[in-house]
Amino acid sequence: MMLVKDINCRHAVRLIGDYLEGKLSRRDRRRLEHHLAGCDACGAYLEQMRATIALAGQVGPEDLSDDALDALLDVFDNFQRDRGDPGEDMP
Amino acid sequence: MVPIFASSLVILPFHVCAAIIECDVEAPATLGATVTSASEPIASSGETISDATIFLENPKVHHSCRFDAARRCSLRSPATDVRVTGNICQSATVSEVDDEELLQRFLQGDRDSFRALVQRYQPVLLQIARYYVNSTASAEDVAQDTWIAVLKGAERFEGRASFKTWLFRIVANRARSTGTREKRQVPVDTTDPVAGDRFNTQGMWKEPPVVFADLLADTESNYAVAAAIHAAIADLPEIQRSVVTLRDVEGLSTSEVASLLELSEANTRVVLHRARAHIREVVERVAEGGRQ
Ligand SMILES: [Zn+2]
Numbered sequence: 213m214m215l216v217k218d219i220n221c222r223h224a225v226r227l228i229g230d231y232l233e234g235k236l237s238r239r240d241r242r243r244l245e246h247h248l249a250g251c252d253a254c255g256a257y258l259e260q261m262r263a264t265i266a267l268a269g270q271v272g273p274e275d276l277s278d279d280a281l282d283a284l285l286d287v288f289d290n291f292q293r294d295r296g297d298p299g300e301d302m303p
Numbered sequence: 304m305v306p307i308f309a310s311s312l313v314i315l316p317f318h319v320c321a322a323i324i325e326c327d328v329e330a331p332a333t334l335g336a337t338v339t340s341a342s343e344p345i346a347s348s349g350e351t352i353s354d355a356t357i358f359l360e361n362p363k364v365h366h367s368c369r370f371d372a373a374r375r376c377s378l379r380s381p382a383t384d385v386r387v388t389g390n391i392c393q394s395a396t397v398s399e400v401d402d403e404e405l406l407q408r409f410l411q412g413d414r415d416s417f418r419a420l421v422q423r424y425q426p427v428l429l430q431i432a433r434y435y436v437n438s439t440a441s442a443e444d445v446a447q448d449t450w451i452a453v454l455k456g457a458e459r460f461e462g463r464a465s466f467k468t469w470l471f472r473i474v475a476n477r478a479r480s481t482g483t484r485e486k487r488q489v490p491v492d493t494t495d496p497v498a499g500d501r502f503n504t505q506g507m508w509k510e511p512p513v514v515f516a517d518l519l520a521d522t523e524s525n526y527a528v529a530a531a532i533h534a535a536i537a538d539l540p541e542i543q544r545s546v547v548t549l550r551d552v553e554g555l556s557t558s559e560v561a562s563l564l565e566l567s568e569a570n571t572r573v574v575l576h577r578a579r580a581h582i583r584e585v586v587e588r589v590a591e592g593g594r595q
Pocket of ligand 1: 251
């Protein structure tokens, strides 16, 4: 088995970004996983990052103001009206 | 080697997921949202029910959901425009009509379906447009033009990509061709994603990070966390906000994000990690505040 060079937590944290995206080199991944296997604190950090990503995926869109919404509904209404107009051909 | 941390991710009961609430429900008739009790439908579209225990189906609700300290729940899924308010017993989800279905419906002239798509996507369209243009007003113009393009082109939408992908490409192309801003440069960023003072001179954590799952189990912290995440994202520099919104909030792949924003994938990942680390820090602050 290949010897894995130890890295410290600070270094591990830097690698976790690409690790989460599945983009670490094989060597870096081995070093990180080796570190994680012995370091609960970095394990907690990784869990925090995963939870953060999951949480960000759960926030909804910002609320739209009524004015903004009405303006776009007007666009829809105009479009419908024009489309319903038999004198006008669709391009 | 088995990835030993894979199982450490706990899915958080963040808002309301697959469960039961006591509430009032209103759903517009046109969307035909289904609201069902555990056994049978108790409200069909357009009806309002009060003080009923209902069971709303669908695992995918996370659109818009607020809690306040009195544990009142107001939950809205823009895709269906179902509104739920009431006391939470456990939690709930609201069924969601998918984008492609909404598209088909508004093609038939259904205004509510168009409204639902606008509510769902206008904020992110503005975000993408703002990335390319230099004022909020031009971003609004670009977003409006995008909806016009959608209305005109919807019949030609062939479903090869998702509606969302199609929509985002339209807005990015339009914003780009408006071109009122110079191409963005990714700042060379050599700082650590975590503040240096969290580590000792050997580069080890002074205090280990807290595990979020333990702290987010209750509704009040969920509310605080949701608000904090919104604020944290709003706070980010434009480029980070765009990347994290598209990648994590909208769930696009890194390569899709890179292409929409004209960044390299490597730069996209750097920016993404930076943004995520900032949000993580904010959530951590909320989590630790909740512990005191
Ligand atoms: Zn460590």
